Amino acid sequence: xxxxxxxxxxxxxxxxxxxxxxxxxxxxxxxxxxxxxxxxxxxxxxxxxxxxxxxxxxxxxxxxxxxxxxxxxxxxxxxxxxxxxxxxxxxxxxxxxxxxxxxxxxxxxxxxxxxxxxxxxxxxxxxxxxxxxxxxxxxxxxxxxxxxxxxxxxxxxxxxxxxxxxxxxxxxxxxxxxxxxxxxxxxxxxxxxxxxxxxxxxxxxxx
DNA sequence: ATGCCGATGTCCT
DNA sequence: GGACATCGGCATC
Numbered sequence: 080x081x082x083x084x085x086x087x088x089x090x091x092x093x094x095x096x097x098x099x100x101x102x103x104x105x106x107x108x109x110x111x112x113x114x115x116x117x118x119x120x121x122x123x124x125x126x127x128x129x130x131x132x133x134x135x136x137x138x139x140x141x142x143x144x145x146x147x148x149x150x151x152x153x154x155x156x157x158x159x160x161x162x163x164x165x166x167x168x169x170x171x172x173x174x175x176x177x178x179x180x181x182x183x184x185x186x187x188x189x190x191x192x193x194x195x196x197x198x199x200x201x202x203x204x205x206x207x208x209x210x211x212x213x214x215x216x217x218x219x220x221x222x223x224x225x226x227x228x229x230x231x232x233x234x235x236x237x238x239x240x241x242x243x244x245x246x247x248x249x250x251x252x253x254x255x256x257x258x259x260x261x262x263x264x265x266x267x268x269x270x271x272x273x274x275x276x277x278x279x280x281x282x283x284x285x286x
Numbered sequence: 287a288t289g290c291c292g293a294t295g296t297c298c299t
Numbered sequence: 300g301g302a303c304a305t306c307g308g309c310a311t312c
Contacts, residue, residue: 123304134297134304139298141296141297143295157296158295158296159295159303160293160304161293161295161296162293163304165304165305167304182304205307209306211305211306212306254305255303255304257303
């Protein structure tokens with residue numbers, strides 16, 4: 080039984096708490112009556128204007144990033160390296176550009192459609208590992224940016240699953256070396272040892 | 287197991 | 300023109 084997360088979940092002021100709470104929740108998309116779902120196993124928090132790794136660093140506003148300043152509970156999807164569509168959840172109040180990047184999923188439902196979208200012929204760990212792959216499998220594109228997460232096409236739900244607190248780990252974000260000291264902040268959250276995690280063994284604290 | 291490379295839209299200098 | 304919240308393939312250790 081899945082219960083869609085309410086607006087209040089996204090309006091909370093601490094994006095780090097939200098990024099952590101999203102671990103174990105279920106991301107759902109629906110298109111042409113077919114549903115796909117995946118459990119969130121890796122996230123990254125982007126902490127607003129003060130965070131040098133964020134697209135909203137220094138209060139930058141462009142047509143691409145404008146949606147980060149919207150009231151929490153909408154999608155921010157942007158094109159990375161001109162190829163990959165990356166899915167983020169916008170949080171906090173209007174004009175506070177907090178967001179959480181969904182970096183990896185455990186596939187749960189709609190596997191046939193995920194395979195079709197990604198052009199793969201079998202389900203393996205790579206199907207939803209990493210933000211580009213996860214969005215592709217779920218059918219998420221930049222066309223969805225600004226979409227409410229309280230609707231039907233894309234949302235996040237709680238099915239009662241709770242990761243063990245001892246399995247939740249925080250570490251530095253991936254691919255943000257340009258952000259100087261902010262690159263070292265432990266803003267990446269993940270379920271320790273999960274097979275769908277992005278990053279290397281060392282970044283996942285596995286020897 | 288690790289490292290380099292190319293693909294390429296949006297933003298910045 | 301260059302950098303970038305990435306990925307898969309191929310080369311090399």
